[in-house]
Amino acid sequence: MILSTSSKHTPLLSIVDLKIHFTLVNKEAVHGISFGIFPGEIVALIGESGSGKSVTALSVTRLLPPKETRVLGEINFQGKNLLTISLKELTAIRGRKIAYIFQEPGASLNPSLTMGYQMSEIIRHLPKKERLQQIQSRLRDVGIMDTERCYRSYPHELSGGMQQRVMIAMAILQEPDLLIADEPTTALDVTLQKQILDLLKKLQEQRKFAILMITHNLLLVSHFADRTLVMFRGNIVESGETRTLLQNQKHPYTKALFQCIPRFRHKHQVLNPIDYAELGVA
Numbered sequence: 001m002i003l004s005t006s007s008k009h010t011p012l013l014s015i016v017d018l019k020i021h022f023t024l025v026n027k028e029a030v031h032g033i034s035f036g037i038f039p040g041e042i043v044a045l046i047g048e049s050g051s052g053k054s055v056t057a058l059s060v061t062r063l064l065p066p067k068e069t070r071v072l073g074e075i076n077f078q079g080k081n082l083l084t085i086s087l088k089e090l091t092a093i094r095g096r097k098i099a100y101i102f103q104e105p106g107a108s109l110n111p112s113l114t115m116g117y118q119m120s121e122i123i124r125h126l127p128k129k130e131r132l133q134q135i136q137s138r139l140r141d142v143g144i145m146d147t148e149r150c151y152r153s154y155p156h157e158l159s160g161g162m163q164q165r166v167m168i169a170m171a172i173l174q175e176p177d178l179l180i181a182d183e184p185t186t187a188l189d190v191t192l193q194k195q196i197l198d199l200l201k202k203l204q205e206q207r208k209f210a211i212l213m214i215t216h217n218l219l220l221v222s223h224f225a226d227r228t229l230v231m232f233r234g235n236i237v238e239s240g241e242t243r244t245l246l247q248n249q250k251h252p253y254t255k256a257l258f259q260c261i262p263r264f265r266h267k268h269q270v271l272n273p274i275d276y277a278e279l280g281v282a
């Protein structure tokens with residue numbers, strides 16, 4: 001069957017049998033995972049620490065150190081395998097069609113350059129006046145009304161929540177088709193977490209980009225993601241519509257994960273720790 005690339009039924013991103021091997025320590029962190037993300041879809045990737053979520057996210061645009069990693073499989077995006085295209089082609093996709101936001105906004109910002117300069121660099125191909133307009137407009141989109149002040153600020157002059165807002169403004173500057181968010185709210189306090197997520201959801205509804213959301217926060221998944229993938233020790237052990245998964249988990253690891261959230265537990269049930277013996281792992 002031939003489907004047009006703009007079809008809603010053609011995945012925007014299709015990962016096939018992805019393996020990530022760290023050559024220096026001779027360790028395979030991801031053991032051949034496959035999944036797709038459709039245009040405008042929000043997909044959550046959850047799983048315990050060290051299960052391979054971040055390295056999967058980074059591998060999408062080849063952000064892992066090439067000398068230390070061997071990445072096998074296919075990462076198909078808009079008709080191209082990102083693992084095999086030239087660096088020049090990849091650069092045209094990185095940050096433009098696929099944007100990232102990370103847990104620590106401070107770490108992604110250059111401390112010695114103003115926010116305005118850093119935003120401006122992303123769209124330096126545009127004339128100055130247009131650049132300023134775009135930046136102001138995107139800052140307002142993320143709820144920053146004093147755009148002048150933000151433009152002139154250095155990262156340390158902004159709070160963590162404000163920095164994350166600016167990171168989101170930067171991510172959407174180039175109208176990406178896919179936003180990969182790796183624990184974007186973990187470093188923030190609870191009230192700010194909700195604000196940032198509401199903001200992401202609002203922007204996604206307005207602009208229709210797809211989101212791959214990596215998170216530990218299962219409650220967040222239930223409100224946010226259309227579909228959820230569960231990673232466990234380098235494999236995707238369960239996936240499905242978030243609503244279905246919340247009602248019925250098949251894999252023991254997913255069951256254990258969901259039992260840890262009070263509102264998905266029976267009222268009088270005690271909190272069950274993850275039983276690794278049951279999962280057949282040490």
Ligand SMILES: Nc1ncnc2c1ncn2[C@@H]1O[C@H](COP(=O)(O)OP(=O)(O)OP(=O)(O)O)[C@@H](O)[C@H]1O
Pocket residue numbers: 022025027029047048049050051052053054055056068
């Ligand atoms: N540069 C590296 N060299 C060797 N091993 C690495 C490297 N980066 C990651 N790993 C290993 O790959 C595995 C997956 O790591 P990853 O950072 O993707 O986990 P994660 O699921 O994102 O965990 P967390 O929830 O703590 O962020 C881990 O065992 C980690 O130790």
Ligand SMILES: [Mg+2]
Pocket residue numbers: 053054055182
């Ligand atoms: Mg991680």
